[in-house]
Amino acid sequence: MRKPIDLNSLVSSYENLSEEVFEGILSFFNFTMRNEEIDQISSFIDNLYVDDRYLGYFYVGYKIPQIDKEFDLLRFGENYILNVEIKSILKEVDARVQLVQNKYYLSTLGKKLKLFTYISNDNNFYQLGDDGTFYPVDFALFEKLLVSQKVEHHSNLDDLFDPSTYLVSPFNDSERFTNGSYFLTKQQQEFKNTILKNLSQYIIIEGLPGTGKTLLLYDLAKELNEIHDIVIIHTGDLNTGHLRLKQQYNWGIIPAKTVKAIEQHRPDIIFVDETQRMYPWQLRYIIEYIQENDSVGIFSIDPRQILSIRERNYNNISTLKSLNNHQLFKLSKKIRTNKELGAFIKGLFNLDYMRYCKNTENISIHYFGDINQARGFAEGLEHEGWQIIDYTGQNFNGEAIRRMQLNRGLNAHGVLGQEFDKVLVLVGSTFYYNNHNRLAVRNANYYDPERMFYQSVTRARKQIMLLVINNPEFMSKLINALNNNNKRE
Numbered sequence: 284m285r286k287p288i289d290l291n292s293l294v295s296s297y298e299n300l301s302e303e304v305f306e307g308i309l310s311f312f313n314f315t316m317r318n319e320e321i322d323q324i325s326s327f328i329d330n331l332y333v334d335d336r337y338l339g340y341f342y343v344g345y346k347i348p349q350i351d352k353e354f355d356l357l358r359f360g361e362n363y364i365l366n367v368e369i370k371s372i373l374k375e376v377d378a379r380v381q382l383v384q385n386k387y388y389l390s391t392l393g394k395k396l397k398l399f400t401y402i403s404n405d406n407n408f409y410q411l412g413d414d415g416t417f418y419p420v421d422f423a424l425f426e427k428l429l430v431s432q433k434v435e436h437h438s439n440l441d442d443l444f445d446p447s448t449y450l451v452s453p454f455n456d457s458e459r460f461t462n463g464s465y466f467l468t469k470q471q472q473e474f475k476n477t478i479l480k481n482l483s484q485y486i487i488i489e490g491l492p493g494t495g496k497t498l499l500l501y502d503l504a505k506e507l508n509e510i511h512d513i514v515i516i517h518t519g520d521l522n523t524g525h526l527r528l529k530q531q532y533n534w535g536i537i538p539a540k541t542v543k544a545i546e547q548h549r550p551d552i553i554f555v556d557e558t559q560r561m562y563p564w565q566l567r568y569i570i571e572y573i574q575e576n577d578s579v580g581i582f583s584i585d586p587r588q589i590l591s592i593r594e595r596n597y598n599n600i601s602t603l604k605s606l607n608n609h610q611l612f613k614l615s616k617k618i619r620t621n622k623e624l625g626a627f628i629k630g631l632f633n634l635d636y637m638r639y640c641k642n643t644e645n646i647s648i649h650y651f652g653d654i655n656q657a658r659g660f661a662e663g664l665e666h667e668g669w670q671i672i673d674y675t676g677q678n679f680n681g682e683a684i685r686r687m688q689l690n691r692g693l694n695a696h697g698v699l700g701q702e703f704d705k706v707l708v709l710v711g712s713t714f715y716y717n718n719h720n721r722l723a724v725r726n727a728n729y730y731d732p733e734r735m736f737y738q739s740v741t742r743a744r745k746q747i748m749l750l751v752i753n754n755p756e757f758m759s760k761l762i763n764a765l766n767n768n769n770k771r772e
């Protein structure tokens with residue numbers, strides 16, 4: 284848990300204590316700093332003529348969980364939040380952009396913001412105005428703000444920030460996306476910079492659900508669309524977000540089933556989303572088009588996120604990795620799903636991992652012996668803003684799936700690439716936990732219920748509700764795993 288520190292104490296500890304003891308202090312306050320950074324903080328506070336008591340309650344080097352957005356100095360107040368970024372030399376454009384980003388992330392807290400940059404080499408101080416201008420100010424202004432701030436205490440700073448708030452979906456938040464009202468994470472931005480600097484013929488963006496691979500893909504498409512002819516191929520039916528981007532913003536987006544329509548678009552760059560679900564012949568067609576037309580292909584892919592039995596054998600990731608002149612970018616940080624929800628999902632698919640689920644506040648589990656009761660219950664929840672994600676039916680030999688359909692909401696295929704705050708999913712009698720405590724299914728023959736279930740629960744940003752239907756064994760094992768976890772605590 285991050286703790287605030289007094290800046291005088293920080294500098295004094297650095298200057299007067301042994302390196303070992305000082306490292307212990309940094310560990311206790313849960314942050315790391317380079318020596319030159321502490322020297323810069325020391326130079327900064329030398330400019331402030333205020334009582335020493337006003338230099339306390341600063342959070343140093345705080346990072347928003349999962350996003351790795353870092354702030355050098357933060358001080359929270361009931362009336363406003365103070366933020367100071369410390370730099371050695373002034374690069375005005377970069378400094379301004381950093382404060383604009385800080386404003387974006389801190390504005391969700393609903394407080395007035397006072398944002399500054401200190402340059403240690405020339406001992407100058409700058410502020411970001413409410414209108415976005417970046418201009419020099421006197422240290423006396425900051426002194427007055429320090430003295431007037433009504434300090435606000437927080438037992439856990441991480442509770443203030445919900446990482447999912449900052450992951451904009453091109454589909455569910457298309458207006459924010461097209462207006463540019465979002466920022467990429469540090470990892471996404473680094474990947475983007477590398478890709479734009481050197482466009483390889485084949486670019487692979489790999490990541491698990493919630494890592495932001497679709498956002499990165501569409502962000503690249505938005506930027507490259509300004510100077511290149513592009514087309515986006517979505518492996519599945521186009522959702523309302525796709526249609527909005529096509530109709531309102533004239534984006535070239537086509538479903539994979541009409542893949543040969545790329546010849547009409549004659550693109551310089553082809554973007555493919557959900558590549559893992561693409562028929563191998565469709566992928567080969569795109570690769571051949573790229574080779575014959577000296578084009579570029581940018582593919583987002585999650586090999587685990589498949590929906591049918593046959594898709595297990597496509598192995599499209601291996602096809603892409605076998606190509607000459609390819610680059611692989613692997614996103615590792617989950618953004619959409621908060622840590623507690625992520626821990627529950629991991630435990631849901633392997634009960635041995637349920638011990639890492641420390642908080643079930645945003646998880647609901649209800650049992651019904653009759654699916655009709657569950658359907659009535661789900662109907663009520665739908666009116667309360669829950670997104671029902673149903674199983675996709677199959678025409679042949681699909682009775683097992685039909686028995687656990689709620690016949691409401693979107694199906695697993697219809698939510699590809701989308702995200703929702705509150706997700707409701709049914710667990711039918713086809714699910715069970717095997718001898719290794721792993722989730723398994725009976726009677727899967729075309730669509731894979733286990734993979735559809737995975738697709739559904741990983742769409743959730745904030746809350747998950749499970750309706751367990753006529754499956755006492757599953758309910759018993761799941762509840763026992765959750766309760767045993769609480770006993771361990």
